[in-house]
Amino acid sequence: METKPSLAVIGGTGDLGSGLALRWIEAGYPVIIGSRDREKAAAACNRLRSVLAERGVAHAHLTDMDNVAAADAADIVVLTVPFSHQQGTLAAVKEHINGKILVDVTVPLVPPKVGTVQLPASGSAGQAAQAFLGDAVRVVSAFQNVAADHLQSGHDLNCDVLVCGNDPEARAAVVKLVEACGMRGFQAGPINNAAAAEALTSVLITINRQFKCHAGIRITGV
Amino acid sequence: METKPSLAVIGGTGDLGSGLALRWIEAGYPVIIGSRDREKAAAACNRLRSVLAERGVAHAHLTDMDNVAAADAADIVVLTVPFSHQQGTLAAVKEHINGKILVDVTVPLVPPKVGTVQLPASGSAGQAAQAFLGDAVRVVSAFQNVAADHLQSGHDLNCDVLVCGNDPEARAAVVKLVEACGMRGFQAGPINNAAAAEALTSVLITINRQFKCHAGIRITGV
Numbered sequence: 001m002e003t004k005p006s007l008a009v010i011g012g013t014g015d016l017g018s019g020l021a022l023r024w025i026e027a028g029y030p031v032i033i034g035s036r037d038r039e040k041a042a043a044a045c046n047r048l049r050s051v052l053a054e055r056g057v058a059h060a061h062l063t064d065m066d067n068v069a070a071a072d073a074a075d076i077v078v079l080t081v082p083f084s085h086q087q088g089t090l091a092a093v094k095e096h097i098n099g100k101i102l103v104d105v106t107v108p109l110v111p112p113k114v115g116t117v118q119l120p121a122s123g124s125a126g127q128a129a130q131a132f133l134g135d136a137v138r139v140v141s142a143f144q145n146v147a148a149d150h151l152q153s154g155h156d157l158n159c160d161v162l163v164c165g166n167d168p169e170a171r172a173a174v175v176k177l178v179e180a181c182g183m184r185g186f187q188a189g190p191i192n193n194a195a196a197a198e199a200l201t202s203v204l205i206t207i208n209r210q211f212k213c214h215a216g217i218r219i220t221g222v
Numbered sequence: 223m224e225t226k227p228s229l230a231v232i233g234g235t236g237d238l239g240s241g242l243a244l245r246w247i248e249a250g251y252p253v254i255i256g257s258r259d260r261e262k263a264a265a266a267c268n269r270l271r272s273v274l275a276e277r278g279v280a281h282a283h284l285t286d287m288d289n290v291a292a293a294d295a296a297d298i299v300v301l302t303v304p305f306s307h308q309q310g311t312l313a314a315v316k317e318h319i320n321g322k323i324l325v326d327v328t329v330p331l332v333p334p335k336v337g338t339v340q341l342p343a344s345g346s347a348g349q350a351a352q353a354f355l356g357d358a359v360r361v362v363s364a365f366q367n368v369a370a371d372h373l374q375s376g377h378d379l380n381c382d383v384l385v386c387g388n389d390p391e392a393r394a395a396v397v398k399l400v401e402a403c404g405m406r407g408f409q410a411g412p413i414n415n416a417a418a419a420e421a422l423t424s425v426l427i428t429i430n431r432q433f434k435c436h437a438g439i440r441i442t443g444v
Binding site: 115116117118119123124147158159162164186187188189190192193195196197199200202203204206207210211213214215216217218219220221222 | 337338339340345380384386408411412414415418421422424425429433435439440444
């Protein structure tokens with residue numbers, strides 16, 4: 001059997017990070033919850049352990065660390081912090097992720113108008129991350145259009161994930177992580193194309209407000 | 223019965239423009255095909271008449287004009303020219319569309335890398351159009367993610383259309399035009415949000431190359 005890579009979820013105390021962590025633990029991946037504040041990481045792990053216990057899922061490979069230790073320890077690092085913390089968090093972990101894949105889940109929402117697309121001057125948060133980290137880190141953008149509620153609830157996920165990054169092997173690795181969560185992942189081109197998924201989040205927020213729902217997208221005609 | 227607005231399809235000699243024109247004529251809308259070159263517009267109309275005759279569809283309300291006359295004559299003006307012609311075409315028709323809705327179908331693809339998102343500095347082609355035309359014209363962005371082949375062939379259109387613009391009434395009018403083509407249209411926020419649909423086109427091109435298909439998107443969970 002193939003050994004599963006260990007995953008650090010940086011910002012794993014938030015709704016989306018915790019939701020992804022849950023799905024990956026259920027799929028048998030070793031997961032580290034990272035936070036700037038180790039105590040918050042520990043509290044998030046305890047919440048996850050309760051949910052997993054209720055579902056009768058083993059959770060031997062769930063641990064908490066601060067962000068730097070988590071980034072250092074994991075094979076693949078997943079960034080799920082708010083846009084305003086992206087740059088600072090990357091600066092903190094930069095020296096600890098050389099040679100690794102960074103899965104950037106950042107959506108560049110600018111409050112209060114989160115339903116209006118406001119992409120950064122760099123084109124997208126994904127491009128900003130790749131430019132900041134340099135070629136030693138393979139940035140792959142994904143999971144911008146998934147409802148955190150549905151990840152956490154174990155709800156059937158009726159949406160696809162666009163996976164963008166400059167390295168095909170890294171994209172393929174992240175498509176596997178998407179599939180482990182119970183969704184289809186599509187290799188959607190270079191990191192520049194993260195703009196599409198990041199912009200779509202504001203569109204989905206706009207649709208959610210109209211229909212009181214958790215909208216997603218599907219790729220059709222494939 | 224509600225009177226249907228007349229539609230000028232500027233750039234209606236191309237695949238996407240002709241495809242939309244076909245669907246709208248079949249739905250009973252009066253359509254004007256516009257081109258810089260009146261002869262090309264006439265030739266496109268003749269091609270459309272052949273297709274419609276084969277399908278047994280009446281086409282009394284299909285006419286050809288040059289772009290300026292078409293923009294002047296129609297209630298709603300639809301722009302389906304390549305990105306490199308957007309600005310020049312808008313400059314030509316600007317004085318003739320005051321008070322009207324302009325449906326901008328422009329996708330800012332930059333050859334040769336059409337599979338890579340390269341949005342303009344203004345944020346999107348839709349925003350560029352609205353900024354250039356000013357508040358006297360209500361720009362609504364739509365139809366960026368529809369396969370021209372499927373529009374023309376009468377194929378079932380398994381995709382949704384994101385409709386973005388600053389004026390809710392204009393967006394609603396364009397949602398009707400989407401529905402007349404046999405698709406669902408979603409009001410997807412202000413014109414800034416055109417970036418999402420425009421960026422998605424490069425993503426869909428990337429997916430089409432992988433799977434040799436005509437991919438589209440659907441909104442789920444509504």
